[in-house]
Amino acid sequence: MRRALPATQLIFAALTALVLHNHSGSLADCRMFLAALALIEAVYLIRIYREPRRCAALSVITSLILIILFTWELAAVNLKIANPILLPPPDEVFEVFADCRALMLKGVFSSLTLLGFSMSSALISGVVLGLAVGRVPFLRDIFLPVAKVLSPVPPIIYSPYAVAVMPTFRSAAALIIILGIFWPTFMGIINRVAAMDRRIADSARALGLSPREMIFRVMLPYLFPGIMSGLHVTLSTSFLLLTMAEMMGASSGLGYFIKNYSDYANYTNVIAGIILIGVVVSLLNALLSFAEKRLVRWKE
Template sequence: MLLLALSYRYWRARGARVLHAGKWLALLPVLFAVWEGLTAKTAVLPVPFFAPPQALIEVLHDDWPRLLDSLLHSLGLLGLGVLLGTSSGFITGLAIGWSQRIGYWVHPVLRLLGPVPSTALLPLCLFIFPSSFGASVFLIALSTWFPVTVLTWSGVMGIDKAWYDVARTLGASQRFLILRVAIPAALPNVFVGLFMGLGASFSVLIVAEMVGVKSGIGFYLQWAQGWAAYPNMYAALLVMALLCSGLISGLFMLRDRLLSWQRGGMQW
């Protein structure tokens, strides 16, 4: 009986998800039919500039080793840059929000360099760094660092001072106040900064791979455009869209797990 009850709850939850996505599942074949009709059948959207669905499927089937290799290179570059940018941004934001002395020196630098688009610094970074890979990692880290820093700083500054007073009354040390009060209370803001930083890092990743790095989805896109291989270009765009959406979905899943006490937040 227990097994039947658990099975019923599982399939009921799965059924609710299928029903929720049912309209999109019903619309997809219609969209593919319209796409096929506008490209391969009537040429309203001229081929090869607008590839039909069949050509896109053929590219995904035949060129998947190169697409997979490009995807792995992009993941490695993006992961390293986002990791460095997130960790440095979190530490910087926490330091500014906690210490007025540190904030006095760091805040002007943040206001000056933070709003500058990372891609505008690409020529300078290619000159300074010994390799295009290092320059790309720095630019991705910089695009992530600014929003994470600002939102972490905002989260720490927005904490009710009464929380610190209560903790100090109970004998809390400086380390306890930072690790057990400031950081947990600022985590919702930190995840907002991560969301913004991850979105900014995608555009920097593609630009960096198109200009400097000789591998990755951005490089594949440039190669396909240069050879007028438009089906390959659309396939790379599809892979990039799935990558970005998957990473952001994973970030929201991590947020929901770590911040299970927070209800009613934005869902992805």
């Protein structure tokens, strides 16, 4: 019975979309909207197949998404109670994914390239320096208070100075993301190293491990699960910083896509860009969860 629910939802979604779509007599005009509904159902089917115990929760989430889309279509098309400029019909919004697919793909590639470089640089430097400082009490007493002061500072505050100092806007955006990720990572690694059970370190020393072996065979495996768990928050923070940085004056990227069209009051494309960002972040989080399950098997 539960497995039959998605098919019923899909049929209901398709029929409702066709009935509500009263401003065009062509099925082709709402093809992307129907494709989006089919994709939602496909994702739902895959998830309940892989996680049947979450069937009820996934059904509620999927139903809520469909209700939002139907209410949106009803308000924008049939009842006409929404401003057509600020809230265009969903079929027009989803059609943007077909009309602007090349520009969107270019923006996704540009954003992910910048995000990958900045996030990896911040994480690697934060982990390496955090390990070095956390192992030495003297250095910890010096740098931990500094990290506690700088970590809560919103990195977007650095943007005017970064734009003035860095040679290109892209490098300025990378610096903002790195600063936003480095200090929390640096402080977190120092605290984890300081909280490490002394018996683990003493046992490793009793085995005659060298400092290199101590780091790679004891400390990094000890810290790795915590680093992987924190990557979800780090990813969300990084994407937030990325989007804000790209909206300040970039010439490409997802943030630029939204800012560029909002300047011309093209809110159809703006809403499409917002949806695209949500999809990209969701896919990255799903990929991260998949990697975490494979790399940190003992958490299962």
